[in-house]
Amino acid sequence: MTITIALVAATVLASITALNQRTIFDKLMLSPYRMVYHKEWYRIITHGFIHADYIHLAVNMVVLYSFGSAVEMWLDALHMAGTTSLPMLHYAVLYFGGMVIATISTIAKYKDTYDYSAVGASGAVSAVLFSFIFFQPWSRLYLMGIIPIPGIIFGPLYLWYSSYMGRRAADNVNHDAHFYGAIFGFLYPIAIDPQLLMNFIHQLLMR
Numbered sequence: 001m002t003i004t005i006a007l008v009a010a011t012v013l014a015s016i017t018a019l020n021q022r023t024i025f026d027k028l029m030l031s032p033y034r035m036v037y038h039k040e041w042y043r044i045i046t047h048g049f050i051h052a053d054y055i056h057l058a059v060n061m062v063v064l065y066s067f068g069s070a071v072e073m074w075l076d077a078l079h080m081a082g083t084t085s086l087p088m089l090h091y092a093v094l095y096f097g098g099m100v101i102a103t104i105s106t107i108a109k110y111k112d113t114y115d116y117s118a119v120g121a122s123g124a125v126s127a128v129l130f131s132f133i134f135f136q137p138w139s140r141l142y143l144m145g146i147i148p149i150p151g152i153i154f155g156p157l158y159l160w161y162s163s164y165m166g167r168r169a170a171d172n173v174n175h176d177a178h179f180y181g182a183i184f185g186f187l188y189p190i191a192i193d194p195q196l197l198m199n200f201i202h203q204l205l206m207r
Helices: 005-019 023-029 034-039 043-049 056-081 089-112 122-135 151-170 175-192 196-206
Strands: 140-143 147-150
Touching: 005 043, 005 056, 005 089, 023 043, 034 043, 034 089, 043 089, 056 089, 056 122, 056 140, 056 196, 089 122, 089 151, 089 175, 122 151, 122 175, 140 151, 140 175, 151 175
Parallel strands: none
Antiparallel strands: 140 147
């Protein structure tokens, strides 16, 4: 079993359980107020394993499975080439690091708002998606599941939209988590090996 499949299975199980037991949902969701003032810091991870509804869950898990498997293969290839070691550890850092980084601004913004809460793996999934874009910038992603767009074009549009909607705060989506998770995911391969940036640039220029 790959780590992507394990994460999908664990998230589906946790989400279904939480959706059917409100007390569990309330215990696991991101609550900046309770994290800061009640020291319930475990929520920075647990909120990523539960979702608001089945559509939210399905979208995140389809994206995670689709792109996470490819990122795993890239990390395995780097390991085989002697560029990195412990590819599973790097994947775990990418995923959970994206989850944590994605929530920092949310915690800072809403730490005094008692009734604010958030759930979902979107920050972590965005990190995985943008690592995929880093490794394969010209691969096509499908906007709304229909319109094919190269990743290198999709990425900036995604960041612009997330930043714009985050400033507006006009819906119940945590767009800041999407934005910061994506940035982390794109930069993480460079943190593994700065020379990978040259590979990214080479792919852009060879198109």
